[in-house]
Amino acid sequence: MKPSRLIGLYPAHWRERYAPEFSALLEELPVSPSVVLDVVVAAIGARLSYMRRRFTGADGNALLAFIVMVPSIVVVIAFALKFKLGVAGPFDAISGPAQGTAILHYYLVFAPWLSLALASRALVRPTVRRSGAGLFSIQLQTRADPMTLAIASVALLVLFVLMRYFFFQHSPVWGSLPTWPAPWPWFPPPWDRR
Amino acid sequence: MFLLDVPRTLYRTSIYRREEYLLRDPRAPSEAAMLILMSLATGPKHGYAMMTDIKSFADTRLGPGTLYTALARLEEDGLIAPVASDDRRRPYRITPSGLTTLRARADSLRRLASVATKRLATR
Numbered sequence: 635m636k637p638s639r640l641i642g643l644y645p646a647h648w649r650e651r652y653a654p655e656f657s658a659l660l661e662e663l664p665v666s667p668s669v670v671l672d673v674v675v676a677a678i679g680a681r682l683s684y685m686r687r688r689f690t691g692a693d694g695n696a697l698l699a700f701i702v703m704v705p706s707i708v709v710v711i712a713f714a715l716k717f718k719l720g721v722a723g724p725f726d727a728i729s730g731p732a733q734g735t736a737i738l739h740y741y742l743v744f745a746p747w748l749s750l751a752l753a754s755r756a757l758v759r760p761t762v763r764r765s766g767a768g769l770f771s772i773q774l775q776t777r778a779d780p781m782t783l784a785i786a787s788v789a790l791l792v793l794f795v796l797m798r799y800f801f802f803q804h805s806p807v808w809g810s811l812p813t814w815p816a817p818w819p820w821f822p823p824p825w826d827r828r
Numbered sequence: 829m830f831l832l833d834v835p836r837t838l839y840r841t842s843i844y845r846r847e848e849y850l851l852r853d854p855r856a857p858s859e860a861a862m863l864i865l866m867s868l869a870t871g872p873k874h875g876y877a878m879m880t881d882i883k884s885f886a887d888t889r890l891g892p893g894t895l896y897t898a899l900a901r902l903e904e905d906g907l908i909a910p911v912a913s914d915d916r917r918r919p920y921r922i923t924p925s926g927l928t929t930l931r932a933r934a935d936s937l938r939r940l941a942s943v944a945t946k947r948l949a950t951r
Contacts, residue, residue: 680897
């Protein structure tokens with residue numbers, strides 16, 4: 635077997651970048667079990683690293699933060715279409731099946747918070763180090779990843795719209811926060827308030 | 829002044845100080861990566877040339893998979909960069925950031941070697 639065929643074991647994005655030069659290198663080397671084993675182990679490592687990075691790295695956090703928030707974004711767009719532009723279709727399509735589904739409602743309200751937490755986790759990394767006897771230092775490592783910043787901004791926007799709706803639109807006096815034991819700001823669901 | 833210490837500390841611990849961050853971080857260059865940086869310190873080389881050079885000065889044979897794993901990571905970290913070439917065998921060169929990392933690691937190893945030599949002398 636030609637060792638260059640082992641390149642197929644690597645992830646696609648790796649092959650796109652390195653396949654020509656890597657196959658050139660493999661052609662120059664004598665075929666031996668150690669070379670084959672080294673390439674196989676490295677290919678498995680590349681695949682694992684790619685998967686880990688996809689789901690735990692900054693991009694993974696941004697992606698997860700966005701996926702978590704998608705239902706809330708859909709609801710906010712449906713609100714805007716119905717109450718600002720008078721297009722009721724999408725809102726009614728969502729609110730019909732969701733009538734009385736409290737768990738979905740809670741999810742929609744808390745999802746942007748969760749998204750924000752996930753995005754923040756990628757943007758700021760605090761570390762606590764012991765710097766002497768009884769002394770600890772807290773360090774904040776920052777990362778201005780554009781995609782994560784964009785997701786965090788969208789999460790803040792969605793939160794603003796939802797909170798504005800829940801806190802202000804349905805409070806007795808515009809601009810005043812409901813006081814305990816007034817209705818929870820996130821209850822009843824908006825589709826029960828029509 | 830405390831107020832000035834806050835931005836200073838944030839900057840000092842920020843990953844924008846990439847070289848220092850790489851030295852502290854668990855993602856700091858591996859042994860294979862350091863051998864590659866040492867090899868490229870004398871000039872741009874392609875994969876096979878790096879392997880033979882490393883074999884000559886470190887008596888270590890890096891496998892092709894190990895070599896390219898380390899190369900990909902060094903490139904991602906901005907410590908090396910590819911050099912334009914018509915050949916399929918693409919050469920790489922060390923970047924200024926890579927030189928800084930190599931110098932810092934060499935200093936660190938020199939200090940460790942010095943401590944080891946002194947302590948061995950007492951026995």
